[in-house]
Amino acid sequence: MPATTVDRPLRVVLAEDSVLLRDGLVALLTRFGHEVVAAVGDADALLAAATEHRPDIVVTDVRMPPGFQDEGLHAAVRLREERAGLSVLVLSQYVQRAYAAELLDSGDGTGVGYLLKDRVGQVEEFVDALREVAAGGTVVDPEVVRQLLRRRRDPLTRLTPREREVLALIAEGRSNGAIARTLVVSEAAVGKHIGSILTKLDLPPADDVHRRVLAVLAYLRA
Amino acid sequence: MSVWRALAGRGYLRSAWPWRAVAYLAGGALLGAVVLVVVLGGLVVGGALAVVLLGLPLLVLTALAGIPVAAVERWRLRVTGMGPALGGGHRVPDAPGLWAWLVTRVREAATWRELAYAVLLGLVLWPLDALVLFCALGIPLSMVAAPVFLALDGEAKAVKLWTVGTWPGALGVAVLGLALLATGAYALGVVAGARAELVRAVLGAKEDDGERVLHLVRSRARLVDAFEAERRRIERDLHDGAQQRLVALTMSLGLARLDVPPGPLADQLAKAHTEAGQALADLRELIHGIHPKVLTDYGLEAAVADAADRSPVPVDLDLHLPERLPQPVESAAYFVVGEALANVARHSGANRAAVSGGYGDGRLTLHIRDDGRGGTGLTGLADRVSVLDGTLSLSSPPGGPTLLRVEIPCRPRPSTDPCA
Numbered sequence: 001m002p003a004t005t006v007d008r009p010l011r012v013v014l015a016e017d018s019v020l021l022r023d024g025l026v027a028l029l030t031r032f033g034h035e036v037v038a039a040v041g042d043a044d045a046l047l048a049a050a051t052e053h054r055p056d057i058v059v060t061d062v063r064m065p066p067g068f069q070d071e072g073l074h075a076a077v078r079l080r081e082e083r084a085g086l087s088v089l090v091l092s093q094y095v096q097r098a099y100a101a102e103l104l105d106s107g108d109g110t111g112v113g114y115l116l117k118d119r120v121g122q123v124e125e126f127v128d129a130l131r132e133v134a135a136g137g138t139v140v141d142p143e144v145v146r147q148l149l150r151r152r153r154d155p156l157t158r159l160t161p162r163e164r165e166v167l168a169l170i171a172e173g174r175s176n177g178a179i180a181r182t183l184v185v186s187e188a189a190v191g192k193h194i195g196s197i198l199t200k201l202d203l204p205p206a207d208d209v210h211r212r213v214l215a216v217l218a219y220l221r222a
Numbered sequence: 223m224s225v226w227r228a229l230a231g232r233g234y235l236r237s238a239w240p241w242r243a244v245a246y247l248a249g250g251a252l253l254g255a256v257v258l259v260v261v262l263g264g265l266v267v268g269g270a271l272a273v274v275l276l277g278l279p280l281l282v283l284t285a286l287a288g289i290p291v292a293a294v295e296r297w298r299l300r301v302t303g304m305g306p307a308l309g310g311g312h313r314v315p316d317a318p319g320l321w322a323w324l325v326t327r328v329r330e331a332a333t334w335r336e337l338a339y340a341v342l343l344g345l346v347l348w349p350l351d352a353l354v355l356f357c358a359l360g361i362p363l364s365m366v367a368a369p370v371f372l373a374l375d376g377e378a379k380a381v382k383l384w385t386v387g388t389w390p391g392a393l394g395v396a397v398l399g400l401a402l403l404a405t406g407a408y409a410l411g412v413v414a415g416a417r418a419e420l421v422r423a424v425l426g427a428k429e430d431d432g433e434r435v436l437h438l439v440r441s442r443a444r445l446v447d448a449f450e451a452e453r454r455r456i457e458r459d460l461h462d463g464a465q466q467r468l469v470a471l472t473m474s475l476g477l478a479r480l481d482v483p484p485g486p487l488a489d490q491l492a493k494a495h496t497e498a499g500q501a502l503a504d505l506r507e508l509i510h511g512i513h514p515k516v517l518t519d520y521g522l523e524a525a526v527a528d529a530a531d532r533s534p535v536p537v538d539l540d541l542h543l544p545e546r547l548p549q550p551v552e553s554a555a556y557f558v559v560g561e562a563l564a565n566v567a568r569h570s571g572a573n574r575a576a577v578s579g580g581y582g583d584g585r586l587t588l589h590i591r592d593d594g595r596g597g598t599g600l601t602g603l604a605d606r607v608s609v610l611d612g613t614l615s616l617s618s619p620p621g622g623p624t625l626l627r628v629e630i631p632c633r634p635r636p637s638t639d640p641c642a
Binding site for chain 2: 018020021024025027028031063068069070093094096097098116117118120121122123124147148150
């Protein structure tokens with residue numbers, strides 16, 4: 001989604017309790033020219049740092065001290081309630097639909113990302129996702145989308161295999177261009193597939209990519 | 223080595239065993255005499271004072287006197303080489319504190335069996351011990367000493383019955399005494415052995431079946447709890463350790479790839495990067511299998527939904543649980559659903575499965591249905607459910623469909639305590 005992706009350096013507040021990963025993430029984000037204004041190790045510190053620094057985006061781990069349950073996720077949801085429009089990217093060790101649901105239901109569902117921690121290894125894609133979320137996009141881990149698609153739902157069976165592939169990529173938050181690149185087809189072909197998918201699933205046609213992602217995710221989660 | 227083996231073997235008379243028999247019986251006589259005074263005294267005084275209530279605690283104490291007596295008796299068995307016997311079936315009190323201990327002891331059969339033994343010891347056994355000692359040791363010894371008495375007193379009385387006045391007579395009595403001493407040594411061994419057998423029979427480990435079953439049921443539940451706690455610990459350790467390091471490793475490799483010009487090194491780096499990513503994915507699945515985090519954080523309903531999502535066979539889900547259930551119940555139920563769905567995928571050849579259920583009437587009910595021809599390996603599931611007093615039934619006619627039905631009695635968790 002080149003049109004909406006911000007290329008300016010982002011101001012990031014990072015919350016991750018493992019020192020090893022925290023340092024690694026700081027190095028990674030710095031390497032791509034972003035500024036980590038605060039790097040903290042628990043949810044309370046995250047709330048304080050996000051309030052103090054008013055960053056472009058918050059990146060947080062789900063599981064953090066003191067309870068090691070889902071403190072990071074709850075802190076992220078709370079921050080979004082307190083400050084409308086704050087972008088949040090949550091990193092989780094596991095795919096949990098429940099985590100993704102809680103996050104997508106916070107605010108209007110834009111400017112959120114839910115990714116497996118594994119994805120930080122794909123450094124460029126990770127940084128792309130970060131920019132996407134900071135620009136108000138919605139990014140959902142492919143693993144979550146795969147699980148959503150696996151749930152039995154009759155209209156989905158009417159999609160061709162290619163259309164299912166495209167649907168998965170839409171749900172992950174990819175732009176038409178990105179989908180075209182991934183599937184090695186033209187953007188026009190992607191556009192045609194998308195039109196067909198929206199018709200078959202009885203979803204309203206949407207030119208706005210953000211709204212289309214949300215509509216597809218809402219459909220899959222229903 | 224016990225006194226019985228010693229009696230049967232050679233060299234008994236030269237061994238320490240006759241002396242051990244003497245020590246055992248003498249100890250028994252001494253203990254019995256003390257018990258007579260304490261227990262009977264306690265009963266008499268306590269009974270007399272019971273009228274004015276003062277005696278009641280004394281009576282209770284007396285009733286419990288069998289416990290230390292039995293403990294000493296079990297311990298003393300080692301003198302005969304036949305002990306110590308295992309505890310006499312006392313249970314561990316359910317709660318700490320003196321009152322719980324008292325209630326447990328008063329209610330169990332072992333306490334009263336031990337009191338009965340103490341009374342038997344005080345009234346019958348210890349006089350017998352003393353009598354046997356006197357006959358088998360005292361009399362022969364006094365006969366052996368006849369020449370000494372003759373030298374000192376000018377006459378010797380053998381067994382206080384016949385008087386011996388001459389040296390040949392005294393020496394004859396002494397020889398006879400030695401022979402009797404040898405015989406008596408064997409008699410002492412036999413009596414000590416028999417006496418020890420009696421102690422073992424009455425006071426040895428002997429739980430009645432009911433207590434034993436209760437014991438087993440509780441220990442099994444504890445075992446499952448411990449097992450569950452261990453799984454959570456392993457999950458946490460893997461999460462905090464290996465998983466974080468692997469993520470950091472893939473990140474480092476990813477960053478390194480940015481700086482390397484295309485070439486063989488870049489290819490090798492890319493390969494290492496992919497491998498590390500695969501190891502991470504494998505580890506994630508492994509950890510999820512050990513203990514799914516969603517179960518801890520969101521409870522059974524979400525965890526079952528998650529398991530249904532992961533199942534290769536499409537699953538219709540209709541499970542509604544308004545409240546969190548106790549952690550062992552959630553774990554067992556999740557385990558059953560997970561195993562059942564895995565079974566459906568592996569063996570049944572089913573095209574679709576359905577999980578339904580809910581909470582009502584103080585029990586969690588789950589139905590797992592599939593249209594396949596049935597599967598195997600449900601014994602583990604039944605065991606897991608029965609630990610919680612639950613039931614598991616299976617209906618699987620030839621050709622399907624298969625219905626697995628699980629019921630576990632439980633109460634919802636108090637909402638104030640999310641980790642109960």
